Amino acid sequence: MINLVVHIAQKEFTEALRDSRFRLISGFLVGLLLFSMLVSWNYYQKTAEEFKTAQGTARQQWENQPMKNPHSAAHFGTFAFKPVPTLALIDNGLDKYLGISVFLEAHRQNTAQYKQIADQNDLARFAELTPAFVFTYLFPLLIILLAFQAFTIEKERDTLRLLLSQGIPIQTLAWGKVLGLVGLLALILLPVWSLGLIFLLFSDCQTDDILRYVLLCGLLAVYYAVFVQVSMTVSAWAKNGNVALLTLLGFWVISTFLVPKLLANVSKNLYPTPSAIAYQTQIKEALEKGIDGHNPFSERSKIFEDSVLKANKVDSIHKLPFNYSGLIMQTGEEHETVVYAKAMKKLNDIYMDQLNAYSASAFFSPTILVKMLSMQLSKTDLLSHYDFAQQAENYRIALVRNLNYDLKDHAKYGDWEYKPADKDFFKKTVDFSYQPISLATTLEKAWLSIGFLLVWWGLSVVGLIVISKNYITG
């Protein structure tokens, strides 16, 4: 039985290899893929270099600033730049649509600025030729073209009856054809994937990246299996090749273009984002409810002052054992931090809710699952961006605290001309080092999509078994 399956697979495999159409289309696809890999590689090398230089320069600029009051330095601020993850080579995901640098300053959390898409030609909005685009959008098309005739041609040529009369079970025939096609795909994909791995090994990647890459290839394999089985099922069901082809192409258009775009709009309507104006007003109102370090005369500041005096058992801020200005700055800062964190979280939660609602499109489209997964695994999705933004914010909090506490501990009250005595003061302030998001964190979010993809795979297997039993009667 297994023997027979392999036999049929071999026959299909050889037949397709001899078909010039197969050679033409797959050659074209592989060419496109290699081309996109080279371009991504070139782009990646350039941007990774720029990022490294910039992050170094930013630190130098910070360290070499003229000696000044530490709180003034906190206003002068510094930058955190978002690194380009190595796997952006495969899928640059949302990178073009997200800001690349965050300005870190006292009193406020800024969002990442400078979206690449605003500085670019607008053709990028049609589609981008990345390896991920070829893998997720074009390869399924190749599968459809290779598979739509699998059964219909036997029906049209009346060879199906012959085959069945020789006692070949229908299931054996179906799985033989599936195996043959899988073999063909492996012939194209394995070298390409190995080449990708080599590219990856030659860039500065971590073990984590390799794992992610292998996982991504594995998921793509499942995704292709879904398309192979769905195409075979349709071919078994359809009366002729024409119907099979049109049905499958319809499925492709719906699952790659229509449903994703449509559901993006629907999920935006389900979870509307606030307007930027409303958002800023809300932050402003919340800020006014706390202490402003720069306004020691407000009612709240006075209450705070009294409590500090009481706690230290003195009657005037001049008699405090530390500089009161530094303390009130830091106290104000802590309130501001909470306000911004809350506002930011609220907004991010809306985006995440939209994405979750969006996952519902998985019911109509395996493509969208793979698109989301490949971004997540390439660290170019929204979650990775938040992870970066959060680390930048944590760094900002630490840096500003560092500066305010120096003011509190070393300056005399009222002396705004104070400068730290240590010439290397700014060199000794905390530095920013970004820890890329871990695979475990990514998987925590991704497992549901992976599960959905496996469900698609299971359903396509069942579909092929049921349909081939009921529709192929010769």
Next chain:
Amino acid sequence: MLISFELKMLFRNPFAWVLTGLLFIFLLFGTYYGTQRVEKQKTTIAEVQTKAEKFYQEKKLLLDSIEKGWREPEKSWYKDPANPLPMGTFRGAGWYVVLQPAPLAVVSTGQSDIFPFYSKVAVGNTNAGSDNDHFENPFSTAIGQFDLAFVLTFIFPLLIIAFTYNLLSAEREQGILRLLLSMPLSVRTWLFQKLTFRYVFLLLLSIILLAMSLGIFGVSITNFSFLQLSAALGFYALFWFLVAFSVNLLEKSSAVNAMILLGVWLFFTLLVPSVASMLSSTLYPVPSRVGFVTAQRDAESEAEKKHEEIINNFYAKNPQFLKPANEKEQTWRTRWLERFAEKEYSEKIVGKIRIDFEEKAQAQRHFADNFQWFSPAIFFQNTLSRLAKTDTETYLDFQVRTAEFEKKWTTFFKGKFLKDEKLKTADYDNLPKWEYVQN
């Protein structure tokens, strides 16, 4: 005779009904989401305009009471409605410049989800509020919107393909072609007539459905733009019918025809744009913003280090601002004078970096624009965005006009500040006005 026969065939074809129904549903969806986007834009514009107007109305009333002696003059300089510096620069001061949506803005999202359509202008600042972000999920921006432009550029050709791919091949596959050939009629003429009929029919149908869906959502179509849109659609559809005609003449089977036509569709809607975009960004690279940010910072640091020199230069050139020798103490006035001098210095350097950056970005856009001649899909999409006024050009122009307005605004307030003039209630009626008529 032929026409009535063809019509009968189309009406009795369930497939044609399904496709027409789908087209109508898609058009309705596209219009619905487009209308929502435009409504949101209009509300926001109204909101920011009242915000600015209210601010200046309040200050004007306050100043009026002070002038009439009903109120004590304001003691804090930064709250004084007669002080041109705070009234033009900070603490809620500033005027919102806005870009009103065009009559057919619903048609294409274009770049409207990337570039801002309003901005708060204050002295020396074109985005004083930092409040014009698009809170748009980056994922859906990347996926692209389901707007009318998408339906017409991507889906519409697929419908044409579905209506035409097997015109000739089906006749052959059903064995009718032989019959046809026995008539005194060439296949080409027959195919041509059949396609012409379908072209006119489908085009009229789509324009009617489009007009209906726009009408349902209250979008006015009695304008020249809609006529242009219909004409553009006519040319775009013509291109796809010509492709279908040529492919039909190849005399392949229906399945092969479908494959070829889909290949052509993929080529023009996805491959050409993506390769063109990539070529443009490789051949005309825009320097990274990362470098821009650090260069900008360098300019600021430079200005800070040269503080003394810049200030001395400033006073040497503008001796009228020099304080008498016995007045050593800095006032808010001298502080701002020096701040402006420093800003002017760093702005000179940053301006150069910015112009260089923008020129490179512009060069890339110009180069990419050429590719519209290689793909009717790009050309058509660009045309729709131009008609909807959501193309990059419009937004860049808006940015230029914003910068111009900022100059006007700054001249008005900073001018008074430098001359140490007070604002009067009459000045509040003569604030620089934002007027933007799209060309």
